[in-house]
Amino acid sequence: MSEVSRPPASSGALRQLALLLKTMRPKQWTKNIFVWAALLFDVKLFKPQPFLRTLLTFVLFCLISGVVYIINDLVDLPKDRAHPTKRNRPLASGALSPRVAAIAAGIILLATLPLTLWVDRGVAWILYGYLALMIAYSFWLKNIVIVDVLTIATGFVLRVAAGVAVIDAQRFSPWIYVCMTLLALFLAIGKRRQEIVLLEGNTGDTRRILEEYNLRFLDEMLALVSASTVMAYALYTFSAPNLPPNHTMMLTVPFVLYGLFRYLYLIHVKGETDPPDVVVLKDRPLQIDVLLFGLTIFVVFYVEPMLRGLGAS
Secondary structure: OOOOOOOOHHHHHHHHHHHHHHHOOHHHHHHHHHHHHHHHHOOOOOOHHHHHHHHHHHHHHHHHHHHHHHHHHHHOHHHHOOOOOHHHOHHHHOOOOHHHHHHHHHHHHHHHHHHHHHHOHHHHHHHHHHHHHHHHHHHOHHHOOOHHHHHHHHHHHHHHHHHHHHHOOOOOOHHHHHHHHHHHHHHHHHHHHHHHHHHOOOOOOOOHHHHHOOHHHHHHHHHHHHHHHHHHHHHHHHHOOOOOOOOHHHHHHHHHHHHHHHHHHHHHOOOOOOOHHHHHHHOHHHHHHHHHHHHHHHHHHHHHHHHHHHHHO
16 A cells, blocks of 8 residues: 655745744835935935945844744634734744744844944844834834834834934935835824724724724824824924935925825825735826935935036046
């Protein structure tokens, strides 16, 4: 009688590795792009050392945020199994072993945390603070109304701060911190709204904190934060120091307006239920808007000064 062939152990290990990577949510690593803000606005994009240091900081944030997602999924395992979409995640579905996920998270942290000290001591403290804050969020802070979205926003600001610290930015205006905080609040509130819409009121079995919110409250918060974001960014474009004296940065304001309006259109008119970071990855008009915003900043900070210098010579 012939033995039933078994798949090699290596294939099972590779599958667990692939599921682990999925649990670390690489699609959401787009949030870590805020690390690059200081490099761009401090006009150091083409300087090799600041670029490499920022790249390393970006990678470190991706790894540590990936560990945070693993911890969050382990903590929320029973609730995720009752969620209409989260139950398909590797841990909630049972495809990935919780033991494997916990061990992998520990290994990644043991390898990553000392490396942050080698990159920059200031960045290391910011990353340690981010990790501690997100662990506190996973266990406690996400269950406190309003504090939960403020904590998410703080995570974005810490990404920006790490980018500033790693290149010792000199031209980075404090206005950018204000704008990033408001934008992060907009994204966090939008995410809460999408969760409530997706769950259609059945929030108790998945996330108890969602019972503290309703669509009217969240929509009013979105309106307040979006208006504040536009105002703060507009003030930055013509009042922050170290900007071009001809106020060409004001050309970027329409792109900020369009991006906010486009997202509001998608959730209110089109019934979009994905979180904002996922929406950006799949909505072409938003992608074009972000690209044009970045290109305009590049022209204002890099191309225009070069042309002025050539004209003066």
